[in-house]
Each structure stands twice: as structure tokens, then as C-alpha cells.
Amino acid sequence: MTLNRQLEVPGSSGGPVAGDDWLTTVATSAASACQAPVELLGGYLPMLADAAIDGRRPDSWELDAVRELGRRAAAQGVGARGAVDLYLSASWRLWRQLPVVARSSDPEKVRSAAEAVLRVLDDAIGVLVDGHQSERRQMIRHEEALRAEFVDDLLRGDADVARMVERAEPFGLDLGKSHHVALAAPRDADANVERAATAVERVVVGRFGDRDVLVATKDGRVVVVVPAATAAPTARTEDLGSVLHAELGRIDDGRRWRVAPGRAFPGAYGVARSYEEAREALVIADRLDLGAEVVHARDLLVHRVLGRDQSAIVDLVHEVLGPLQHSRSGAEVLLETLLAYFDAGDVATEAARRLHVSVRTVTYRLARVSQLTGYSVSRPDQRFSLHAAVLGARLLEWPARPLPVDP
Incomplete structure (x- = not known):
């Protein structure tokens, strides 16, 4: 957008100069002071000058352009505060050089111009921040999606190692x-x-x-x-x-x-x-x-070793512990006793304490296990088979769940 009139600039020789020249100076000065790209001002200053001189409110397309500049600022890494500072800095610099302000002796004219400028400034800052926030939300969603995808591939063990190493660098992973x-x-x-x-x-x-x-x-x-x-x-x-x-x-x-x-x-x-x-x-x-x-x-x-070969562990549980199902009290009670006994370091008194039963009950149940299965906890070779089978049963959640028929 450009002003379609000639503006007399304070400090000049008094002759008319092209409208864009002094606005360019204002924009460059504001951008330098705020260390922001001057392009982010777009057509904002001509729009502001129009408001001060003619009282014109910006069209919707002009505000849409400012909103897009807010999005561009976010994409370029300029924070919302930095973008707002740029617009405010440009606004007060423009105000100081407006002919209606610098040369008018009519307070009403100055008041009207100030009101028009502030209304445009309010409109522009609103859409600028809205565009910036919208772009930031989109960027965050994109970054989160990339992060989630990277984490999934990393934990799965993506086959493309070279690509994975490259993708890991932005996340600080070597x-x-x-x-x-x-x-x-x-x-x-x-x-x-x-x-x-x-x-x-x-x-x-x-x-x-x-x-x-x-x-x-x-x-x-x-x-x-x-x-x-x-x-x-x-x-x-x-x-x-x-x-x-x-x-x-x-x-x-x-x-x-x-x-x-x-x-x-x-x-x-x-x-x-x-x-x-x-x-x-x-x-x-x-x-x-x-x-x-x-x-x-x-x-x-x-x-983990037991769980990796499910076929073998199913056979072990079935052959070693399967006969416990013939007990009148069911397999669960005897299985629980075996687990408590092994967890207690093969000490019947400690197992009884954990199960809240008498020592005699524990020894009876262990004897019943030996009678039903043919495996005794007192024989080292048979004890190992019993212990491995008990652990396997817990991993398979047996007898609460039936053993897999075809593991």
C-alpha cells in the first residue's frame, strides 16, 4: 500500500516529497531500534498515516495482511513481544513526523488524528498478535508431531540408522x-x-x-x-x-x-x-x-528368558503344575504356597507368616504338592523345576487363565 498524495515532511525544505520516502525512513529506524526485519511492517505505516490525515479505518483485507505479517514474524523466530515493539516503535516515530501533529495549532485536529491513529494501532496490534499466536500453535503442533514420530521410531528401532542419527541431532541425542x-x-x-x-x-x-x-x-x-x-x-x-x-x-x-x-x-x-x-x-x-x-x-x-519361549514354558507349567488342579482346594492355593515358600528363601516359618497360616499348614501343602506332581522342594533338581514352573505360571496368569493350546 502507498499513499496516493504528497506529504510535507517536517524538517524538509518545505517542498513536497513522495509519500513513501518518509515512511520508509520511519520504518527503517524502528526496525533498527527493535532489531527486527523491516519487512514485518508491510503496509502498516501508510495505513496509519491515512488514518491520521483522513480518519480512514483500515479495510478488512488490510488487517488480514497485518495478521499474515504476524504469522510471518512467528515463522521467522520473532517473538510476539518483539513484533508488538516494532509496531509501537514505528507508530510513535510516525506520530512525531506527522504534519498534522508537528505543524497544526488546532488542538481538535491533533485530538482527532490521535484518536484515529490509536484506533488503527489497536486494530493492527490485535490481528498481529492473533496471527502470531496462530502460527505458533501450528508450529508447536508440527513440532510435537515430529517429536512423537521420532520417539516412536527411536524406541521401535527404525531400520534406517543413518536417517535416525540425523533426526536425533535436533533433540540433542548422540x-x-x-x-x-x-x-x-x-x-x-x-x-x-x-x-x-x-x-x-x-x-x-x-x-x-x-x-x-x-x-x-x-x-x-x-x-x-x-x-x-x-x-x-x-x-x-x-x-x-x-x-x-x-x-x-x-x-x-x-x-x-x-x-x-x-x-x-x-x-x-x-x-x-x-x-x-x-x-x-x-x-x-x-x-x-x-x-x-x-x-x-x-x-x-x-x-524374560522364561517368557521368551512360550511354548516351552507352557509345557513346563502343564507337566509340572497341571496335576495341582486335582486338589480339592484347587491349584491356586498350592501355587500361592509354593511362591511364598520360594520368596521366603525356602523357610517354612517365614512363608507361614506371609500367608497368615500355621507352619504345619505350609508343610502339609508342600507335601501335597509333592504327592500330586512328583516334584519335591527338598530335592535341588526338582526344586528348580518347581520354581521355574511357578514363575512361568505367574507370567501366563495360570490358573486364572487357561494355558494356551497352541502357543
Whole structure:
């Protein structure tokens, strides 16, 4: 937009000059002072000058153009405050040079011009900020989509390693290094996972630094990726689990969380492998109804081995524990006794205390297991088979669920 008239500029020789010349000077001065691109002013200054001289309100298309400039400012990384400062700076600079202000002795003219300028300024700032916010929301949605896609591919172990390494750079991850992945899963239905992730990110960055650290959410859990320590990696993993659990307990009003740190592995596939360890640790902990709030994947390796070959574990449970179903009290009571006995370190008195029964009841049930199955807890070779079968039964949720017919 250009002014279709000649304007007399204060300080000039008094002759008419092209309308755009003095506006260009004002725009350049404001942009320099605010350190913002002069192009973001667009046709705003001619529109403002028109309002001061003729009292003309801007057309809708002119305000739409300012809204688009607000979007452009956001896309170029100029903050909303910076864009507003640019428009305000340009406005007062233009006001000082307006002939109607600098040379008029009529207060009413000055008042009318000021009112017209302020109304246009109000309209322009409103649409400018609206356009800026609209673009920022769109940019944030786009960034969130890219982040979510990257996290999914990273944790899945995308086959295109070179591309994955390139995509990791904006997130500060060096996939040539080793990383731990820890998962935090809420044990209460009303836990706010997004809020927890935000709080955890502050603590993790403060504790481990902002490089090679990523905090996200996936499948209703908080995912934390941190670099492995160069020394004492086991201690670092334990530290990560304790840090996360302590913070979650602090910020979530007593709601319960279970944290599972995976071991550290190198490379892009290492992140996916550590994530899978942590995920399986959570699943196993839930299946076994473990009381621990922090479960380490390395402590559950034997359970992972059992779970990997489902066909073999189904056969083991069926052959070793299947006969327990012939008990009048059912298999569940005897299975619970076996689990308590093994968890108590093969001490019948401790198992009785945990089960809230007498020691005699425990020894009777163990004898009944031996009678039905032919496996005795007092024989080392048979005890191992019984213990492995009991763990397998818990992983398969047997006898609550029937064993798979064709695993």
C-alpha cells in the first residue's frame, strides 16, 4: 500500500516529497531500534498515516495482511513481544513526523488524528498478535508431531540408522553413545502422565544435563532417555530409577508409580533394546504382582528368558503344575504356597507368616504338592523345576487363565 498524495515532511525544505520516502525512513529506524526485519511492517505505516490525515479505518483485507505479517514474524523466530515493539516503535516515530501533529495549532485536529491513529494501532496490534499466536500453535503442533514420530521410531528401532542419527541431532541425542531408557508407569488411574513428564524433565535435565537427554510420553507412560555413565553403569541405572520415583512421588500427591530402568546399550538400536527391557520389566512386575516400586530389568532376566519361549514354558507349567488342579482346594492355593515358600528363601516359618497360616499348614501343602506332581522342594533338581514352573505360571496368569493350546 502507498499513499496516493504528497506529504510535507517536517524538517524538509518545505517542498513536497513522495509519500513513501518518509515512511520508509520511519520504518527503517524502528526496525533498527527493535532489531527486527523491516519487512514485518508491510503496509502498516501508510495505513496509519491515512488514518491520521483522513480518519480512514483500515479495510478488512488490510488487517488480514497485518495478521499474515504476524504469522510471518512467528515463522521467522520473532517473538510476539518483539513484533508488538516494532509496531509501537514505528507508530510513535510516525506520530512525531506527522504534519498534522508537528505543524497544526488546532488542538481538535491533533485530538482527532490521535484518536484515529490509536484506533488503527489497536486494530493492527490485535490481528498481529492473533496471527502470531496462530502460527505458533501450528508450529508447536508440527513440532510435537515430529517429536512423537521420532520417539516412536527411536524406541521401535527404525531400520534406517543413518536417517535416525540425523533426526536425533535436533533433540540433542548422540546415538553413537550408550543410553539408558527408563519407564515410569502410573499405578493409579487418575495420574496425570503429561504433567508428570514435564516435572520429570526438569529434574532429569538438572541431574544429568541437557545433552543426550530425552523425556517423552508413550502408551500412557513417561519415557526417559539418559546417557550411560562412563564408569559404574550399574550405579547410574539404580540412581536413575530412584531419582524418577522420588520425583514422581513428590509431585503427584501420593499417587503410586512404578519405575523400570533398562540397561545401557550403544547406538540407535541400543535405545530400542533398553526400552524393550524396561517395558518387559514393567509387564513382568505387574504379572508377578511385585511389591517393588523400582524394578530393574537386569534383576528380571530369568523371567524374560522364561517368557521368551512360550511354548516351552507352557509345557513346563502343564507337566509340572497341571496335576495341582486335582486338589480339592484347587491349584491356586498350592501355587500361592509354593511362591511364598520360594520368596521366603525356602523357610517354612517365614512363608507361614506371609500367608497368615500355621507352619504345619505350609508343610502339609508342600507335601501335597509333592504327592500330586512328583516334584519335591527338598530335592535341588526338582526344586528348580518347581520354581521355574511357578514363575512361568505367574507370567501366563495360570490358573486364572487357561494355558494356551497352541502357543
